[in-house]
Amino acid sequence: MTIAIDCQNLTKTYDSDGQKVMALTGVNLAIHQAELMMLVGPSGCGKTTLISIIAGILDQDEGHCWIYGQDVNKLASRDRLKFRAQNIGFVFQAYNLLPALNAAENVAVPLIINGMKRSQAERKAVELLAQVGLAERYRSLPAQLSGGQQQRVAIARALVHEPRLIVCDEPTSALDHQNGQLIMQLLKQVALQNNRALIIVTHDARIFSFADRIAHMDDGRITDIEATVLKHPD
Ligand SMILES: Nc1ncnc2c1ncn2[C@@H]1O[C@H](COP(=O)(O)OP(=O)(O)OP(=O)(O)O)[C@@H](O)[C@H]1O
Ligand SMILES: [Mg+2]
Numbered sequence: 001m002t003i004a005i006d007c008q009n010l011t012k013t014y015d016s017d018g019q020k021v022m023a024l025t026g027v028n029l030a031i032h033q034a035e036l037m038m039l040v041g042p043s044g045c046g047k048t049t050l051i052s053i054i055a056g057i058l059d060q061d062e063g064h065c066w067i068y069g070q071d072v073n074k075l076a077s078r079d080r081l082k083f084r085a086q087n088i089g090f091v092f093q094a095y096n097l098l099p100a101l102n103a104a105e106n107v108a109v110p111l112i113i114n115g116m117k118r119s120q121a122e123r124k125a126v127e128l129l130a131q132v133g134l135a136e137r138y139r140s141l142p143a144q145l146s147g148g149q150q151q152r153v154a155i156a157r158a159l160v161h162e163p164r165l166i167v168c169d170e171p172t173s174a175l176d177h178q179n180g181q182l183i184m185q186l187l188k189q190v191a192l193q194n195n196r197a198l199i200i201v202t203h204d205a206r207i208f209s210f211a212d213r214i215a216h217m218d219d220g221r222i223t224d225i226e227a228t229v230l231k232h233p234d
Contacts, residue, residue, distance in 0.1 A: 089158030
């Protein structure tokens with residue numbers, strides 16, 4: 001199997017009011033193409049830090065991370081933004097929707113950044129919103145949507161430009177069982193196309209069975225990687 005993401009010896013320390021917080025202490029992790037890797041572990045163990053480095057949002061202190069062969073850290077900042085915009089979709093733990101834009105406009109942002117005409121981008125955004133069960137709400141502002149609806153807008157925004165790598169931080173935390181299953185089926189369907197890769201941070205045991213492998217993290221390192229036996233029937 002071909003490797004999509006290759007992290008080697010990643011370390012990261014934060015400076016919190018003069019105190020050093022070791023968030024990653026030497027993480028090695030390889031994710032294959034067409035693979036759904038879940039990342040689990042206690043609060044504060046470094047999950048968001050790790051996926052932020054993988055997605056090129058945060059710089060590591062040491063180590064390397066190759067995304068489809070590209071060491072994102074080595075790119076100049078403009079090329080890096082372009083690489084991220086074209087290749088990575090990210091669902092933030094706190095959604096991070098733009099409050100002044102409605103749902104369709106939020107979802108259209110990655111397409112517009114990649115050069116698509118606004119009218120076409122918004123048409124595509126509305127189609128994707130329908131796939132996450134929000135066909136009727138595309139004109140709503142984030143503040144007019146429930147937490148679970150905002151979460152689905154954030155997921156649509158991460159998928160709309162068909163990135164090769166999709167990274168989700170707790171994508172089902174605000175969803176009921178039915179919507180959680182719908183989102184997982186959609187994510188899996190999209191991620192398995194064209195040798196993409198999908199990383200999902202989660203505490204949600206209801207979705208573990210969708211994973212190909214589950215990486216356990218504790219205290220800034222990967223402690224175990226488990227291949228799931230139980231495959232979801234879909
Ligand atoms: N910007 C920051 N400044 C200082 N410390 C930080 C910062 N971000 C994270 N940390 C610390 O780094 C460690 C790892 O944080 P991280 O957010 O990666 O954890 P997590 O596994 O995603 O937790 P959760 O499940 O609660 O989201 C924690 O001890 C946290 O307090
Ligand atoms: Mg987190």
